[in-house]
Amino acid sequence: MRILILSALLLLTACSGAPPETQPKMNIEPASFNDLPGWTSENFQNFAQAFSKSCDQIRKRSGHLNLSDDLNEAGNVDTWNTACQEFARLKNPNSPEEIRAFFEQRFQPWAVSADKKRDGLFTGYYEASLKGSRTKSERYRYPLHARPDDLVMVQLGDFREELKGQRIAGRVVDGSLKPYQSREDIVRGNWPHNDKVLVWVDSAVDAFFVQIQGSGVIELEGGGIMRIGYAGQNGHVYYAIGRELVKRGELDKENVSMQSIRAWLESHPNEADEVMNSNESYVFFEEKAEGATGGSGVTLTAGRSLAIDHSIIPYHIPIWLDAQSPDGSGRLQRLMMAQDTGGAIRGPVRGDVYWGYGERAEALAGAMKSEGRYWFLLPKL
Incomplete structure (x- = not known):
C-alpha cells in the first residue's frame, strides 16, 4: 500500500498485518x-x-x-x-x-x-502536518527514516492462496528471514541505519502520529514543503497506545481520541516515550511529488x-x-x-x-x- 491507513480507531484497537483468524463472510x-x-x-x-x-x-x-x-x-x-x-x-x-x-x-x-x-x-484519517528540516539541529532532532535497504516485505498470498491479504516483514540473517528491529530499537538508535533519515522534525509526538497516518506534509525550515508517504513497515504487530493508556488508568475508554492521546503525551514527556514504544510497529517514509x-x-x-x-x-x-x-x-x-x-x-x-x-x-x-x-x-x- 502506498499510504498506511491507520485511523483514529487504531488509537484504541490493536491490529496487525494479518486478518482475524475467523474472517466474516x-x-x-x-x-x-x-x-x-x-x-x-x-x-x-x-x-x-x-x-x-x-x-x-x-x-x-x-x-x-x-x-x-x-x-x-x-x-x-x-x-x-x-x-x-x-x-x-x-x-x-x-x-x-x-x-x-x-x-x-x-x-x-x-x-x-x-x-x-x-x-x-x-473511521477517518488525514494527511498530517509537521514542521521539519533536512538538517538535524537542536530544534529538529527527531528523525523520520527512509526505508532501509535490508527491509524485506513479503505478501504471503504470493506463495499460498489461502494466505492472500496477509504479509510479513523482516530482514535476512544467514539466509533466514528474521524479525526486524522494534520501534524502541530504531528510536534509540540500536540498529545499523541511523543515517537513513529522510527529514528531521521538532516533535517526537508529531513523529509518532505521522506514522499512524502514514503520510504528511512537512513545512520546512527556511520555506517550502516536503510531502512524505508510506514506504514500508518493520513488520511488528501494531499495538494501540490508546488501549495502553486505558489499561494504565490514564484515559477512559469512552474519551479516547487522537486529540486526547496527543494531549496526554505532550503533558507527560517523561512517560511518553515508554507509552509510544509499547507499539513496536515502525513506519518508513519516502518523499512524494503529489499528495497522499x-x-x-x-x-x-x-x-x-x-x-x-x-x-x-x-x-x-x-x-x-x-x-x-x-x-x-x-x-x-x-x-x-x-x-x-x-x-x-x-x-x-x-x-x-x-x-x-x-x-x-x-x-x-x-x-x-x-x-x-x-x-x-x-x-x-
Whole structure:
C-alpha cells in the first residue's frame, strides 16, 4: 500500500498485518437506488475528480480481466472502461442531476453485509502536518527514516492462496528471514541505519502520529514543503497506545481520541516515550511529488476516497456510505471511491474516510468513529 491507513480507531484497537483468524463472510444482495439513504440529496462535490482518477487506473489493465477475482458481480475491465468513457462524455460532470442519472442508468446497487450483519465501523484519517528540516539541529532532532535497504516485505498470498491479504516483514540473517528491529530499537538508535533519515522534525509526538497516518506534509525550515508517504513497515504487530493508556488508568475508554492521546503525551514527556514504544510497529517514509496516494495508486480525494479491506473488496468501485458525520451535522451520506486500504481495515463492512490535509481534516478524522453501512455500485452486466 502506498499510504498506511491507520485511523483514529487504531488509537484504541490493536491490529496487525494479518486478518482475524475467523474472517466474516461477505454477502451482497441486489438493492435499488431508493434504498440508499440520502441519494436524492447528494451534491457530488469533487466526486468526478475521484471517479476519473480510478478510471485512469482501470484503463491501464487488460480489458478481458475481471476487476476482482473474488467479486464476480463487479464485471470485467472492458465493462468499467465503457462506463468510464460514458462518464467522461457527461456535459457537466459536476452536475448532481447528471451524475445521479448516469449511475441510475448504468449501475446496480448491492447491499453489503458481513455474515448477514449490515452495520460496521467507519473511521477517518488525514494527511498530517509537521514542521521539519533536512538538517538535524537542536530544534529538529527527531528523525523520520527512509526505508532501509535490508527491509524485506513479503505478501504471503504470493506463495499460498489461502494466505492472500496477509504479509510479513523482516530482514535476512544467514539466509533466514528474521524479525526486524522494534520501534524502541530504531528510536534509540540500536540498529545499523541511523543515517537513513529522510527529514528531521521538532516533535517526537508529531513523529509518532505521522506514522499512524502514514503520510504528511512537512513545512520546512527556511520555506517550502516536503510531502512524505508510506514506504514500508518493520513488520511488528501494531499495538494501540490508546488501549495502553486505558489499561494504565490514564484515559477512559469512552474519551479516547487522537486529540486526547496527543494531549496526554505532550503533558507527560517523561512517560511518553515508554507509552509510544509499547507499539513496536515502525513506519518508513519516502518523499512524494503529489499528495497522499492510496493503495490503489491514485492520489486521494478529500471526503471521497475510502479505505476498504482490499483482500476481499476491489479498488476503484463506487460505494454509497451511510454513517454518522464527524462534525455533528447529522448523517454522512455520500458516494465514495474505494481507493485505499490499511492494516486495521478488516472485514466486509469496514471503512476509513480520507479527510485531506490541515487542521479541519485532523479534527474530522479524530472525531469520526461511527457505526454505518454501505452499498457497492457495480455496472449493470
